[in-house]
Amino acid sequence: MSNAGEGGNGGVQSVDRALTILEVLARVGEAGVTDIAAELGVHKSTAFRLVTTLESHRLVEQTADRGKYRLGVGVLRLAGATTARLDLVQEARPVCRQLAAGTGETVNLAVLSESSALYLDQVAGSSALQPHNWVGQHIPLHATSNGKVLLSGLDDAALDEVLGGLSRYTAMTITRKSQLREEIKLVREQGYAVAVDELEVGLTAVAAPIHNAHGDVIASMSVSGPTFRLPAERVEEVLPMLVEAAVEVSHRLGWGHR
Amino acid sequence: MSNAGEGGNGGVQSVDRALTILEVLARVGEAGVTDIAAELGVHKSTAFRLVTTLESHRLVEQTADRGKYRLGVGVLRLAGATTARLDLVQEARPVCRQLAAGTGETVNLAVLSESSALYLDQVAGSSALQPHNWVGQHIPLHATSNGKVLLSGLDDAALDEVLGGLSRYTAMTITRKSQLREEIKLVREQGYAVAVDELEVGLTAVAAPIHNAHGDVIASMSVSGPTFRLPAERVEEVLPMLVEAAVEVSHRLGWGHR
């Protein structure tokens, strides 16, 4: 036993610790051996050896000799291989690109991951206003169009499990569970979701579901931009293009082929 | 004995093995426990436990219950955190974007990694012809403009170490070491590199170095496109824009601020 106890880790202790180091670095950006050791609750030397092993695979690198550690390029190599293999990203990319060109706005692709939305890919619109790159970021589910679409793919039991406290971000954020359930029901019926100023004032986004061969909602595709460029009438124009694009990707993934 | 021997691994055996699994999966895309065990030269159960630990951190996922394993979304999460922290990508992105808009061709950002060029970022040009996404890929150093620029930042000793056999890709590929040294010398003098049909017939690229605060060449920025769109006279037009962009990024990274 011994290691079987603590919250949700796997089998091999040292590997688990090493991977936790990666997560810590992802969270804090940079950390020294001592900080890491404290975070893991192990001895400095232990942390050092783990970090060294990670370093030999280029997953972390030290900023200077005897310096702190941060995530390394090896992570990017792996990520390149991951997206190359994830048929979702593979199939969706050309469609996203075309949609971005057609609308002039930014297109994002997101999946459900650990009670939040994980952005897998992003294609910038033609506009000069370049938004933050969200790829790899966790985003709240209840305050984004992508999040609402992803939630709409869950059944009620799963919904309960995923929804914790609904944080307020703006005056428009939906914070009552009952209201959110209504909204999700609406999303299911319409086949798309809209979020205006709910995560950030001045940010508007619309999203539509992507289905796999079994019909499950496996991802969400969104078009987003500043609210002044996406007023209600513009949203009306964008929606059909978005929904069509999402359907196209779903088809490529085998949806509707019986 | 045992672990100290084999090529270039770090200290902690089980972690080293686990990370090797990630690399194997990056290479082959999908693999079962048995395949992985064979690749590492360990017992099935060992491989299984390592994979399970990786899975608990979402770095790998199984395609189906009792199915094969592949890289998971956790890798993308880490990658998101990595690029967010790598000030190179951060600083270079807007410049790349502007350069892509100005030239209409694809802009890439590459660094040296383990005897090859690693592409960190890519901004597509306006043209419909969308090239392959190279992000996260390894590219030979001697047959690309980016590679030549990166080589130009090394001293002779490091050059010797990095250069193995010079594979031929096309009739234009430089395969003699002496010729490559001449070329690299030229790149140093000119401050940029050109590669026409050297990696692939019909592919032209030009690249310029990005320096850090110490003046080292830490990355390379390139403009590339089909040779028919980038004949010699067009390359002449593009070059100043490229060099200026590379200098701009270098400045942002502290180069030339004393």
Added chain:
DNA sequence: GGAACAAGTTGCGGATGACGCAACAGGGTG
């Protein structure tokens, strides 16, 4: 239909390999 096979998964005991300790090596700062 069931037998043989091959995949992933799990319990167990033994020895190997990872851990904590403590000492070392540099760099700042007072």
Added chain:
DNA sequence: CACCCTGTTGCGTCATCCGCAACTTGTTCC
């Protein structure tokens, strides 16, 4: 110069991980 803070390394012990072998489950082939 002494102190304190880093990251780094040798060593002995004991916990941990590994290999074995048995189990489970799904597929193939009579």
